Amino acid sequence: MSTLVGKRSLAYAGSMRRTSEETKAIILTSARERFAADGYERSTIRAIAADARIDPSMVMRYYGSKEQLFAAASDFDLKLPELARMPRERVGWLLVEHFLERWENDEALMVLLRTGVTNDRVAERMRSIFADQLGPVVNDLEADPASAGRRAGLAASQILGLALCRYVLCFPPVVDMSPDEIVEWLGPTLQRYLTGPAASLP
Amino acid sequence: MSTLVGKRSLAYAGSMRRTSEETKAIILTSARERFAADGYERSTIRAIAADARIDPSMVMRYYGSKEQLFAAASDFDLKLPELARMPRERVGWLLVEHFLERWENDEALMVLLRTGVTNDRVAERMRSIFADQLGPVVNDLEADPASAGRRAGLAASQILGLALCRYVLCFPPVVDMSPDEIVEWLGPTLQRYLTGPAASLP
DNA sequence: CAGTGATGCCAACAGACGTTGACCAACAAC
């Protein structure tokens, strides 16, 4: 590995072939774009390879199978802030802001949303991502662990619903709203889901 | 058509073969189940036909193509109540209640959600369904037509997000909530989106 | 009885898919 990187720094750099690591990265980029745009089933290895100007067999060589390629393309991190360390009365607004920024900048989230709807294994991935990453953050805000799960689920429903309408289904009024406006509308909702009084029913 | 129905009422009814209308209905039922469970791409005509205990070629004969079959299977009506004729301070809760009941009883909604995420033409169907059916109802509640579109979009984002988390992705905390509890949590949200003061930003 | 039309099944098509293995060409080491 270190020798491969070394090659590029030599004088011959210009005339050399690509490193396998570079090719893998190129493939991964094309894969993410395809998966994000078309979902798992409609994205073909042939099409991904064509986008990357590479033979389909290279994709197999470097990633083993379509499913492993997908796993690599959909690997990501929500990068949630520690809400417990922020002003408690603003966490709803801050969370909306954070997710908006996240959706616009990480294609992997789109990949997961487009694919999790049809593929059970990806749905399982989304469940564990939200359970492992959103769950604890919400738990830190809330003394009662029983309601923390529900609060996180409710927050996820509004956040994912917005992403669905804005980035996937492209409902015009939702697409046209500015980020600030969305924060202003959804902030109170998330705030209540996270810190408001529990619903009066058992 | 009337002669076909007539046949079934004769004495020979038991020994007769199926009417084409009956077969079409059987196919449509199997198709709805498959599309709802697997989405468009992963649902094969062969599998649908097998579920219906019928030859795949019959599906083609009666519906022409997979796409026309899908169009027939995903045809449906939100059956929204006229919110304007109900107590204005309760419309949020009533709408959540209505949609919960709708999701549990009409598979076509699941078909649309599972498929709209990957298929552009279906996404367009969902856009027009919400624009034509939810839009006007919200518009009747709101004097300002400019904000009515946004309010409907926000409501759609929370409703579809809940359906996504509860019926498609199956987030455990969201699945475990009772309908009453969901109404109690989402009611205030929808109420604010529909009738609350506009966000302070332009 | 023969004949007609609808219902259903079978076999096959052409195309696309994921995947595989053999073969090239460029570089590095000796």
Place this chain on the structure above:
DNA sequence: GTTGTTGGTCAACGTCTGTTGGCATCACTG
């Protein structure tokens, strides 16, 4: 120069897909 390794190409495989046309079977009409 020879050899080994690495990045890349090519052609093909077996399978599954939507779709088609021909053939059988039954109910009814004359």
